[in-house]
Amino acid sequence: MSILEELWYGNINPSEDRDISDEEKKLVELMARHQEYLTSKLKDKELDEFKKYVECCNEYTSLVECQAFEIGFKLAIQLFNDKD
Numbered sequence: 397m398s399i400l401e402e403l404w405y406g407n408i409n410p411s412e413d414r415d416i417s418d419e420e421k422k423l424v425e426l427m428a429r430h431q432e433y434l435t436s437k438l439k440d441k442e443l444d445e446f447k448k449y450v451e452c453c454n455e456y457t458s459l460v461e462c463q464a465f466e467i468g469f470k471l472a473i474q475l476f477n478d479k480d
């Protein structure tokens with residue numbers, strides 16, 4: 397199967413198939429710790445609103461990752477076509 401077919405069928409996931417730096421690991425751990433703390437402290441309506449906020453952040457992050465992938469893919473095609 398070609399690389400494009402692998403990508404099309406979902407066998408390649410560029411956002412998951414990468415190494416995570418130590419800095420990123422620390423940041424993710426810190427985010428998780430803060431989220432756990434807030435989840436344990438907030439009650440009822442505030443907790444629901446916080447969960448909605450987290451969902452919105454996750455959705456936004458996903459959109460930005462998709463846009464970055466599209467931009468990178470288009471740039472790669474341009475670089476490939478400009479190889480004189």
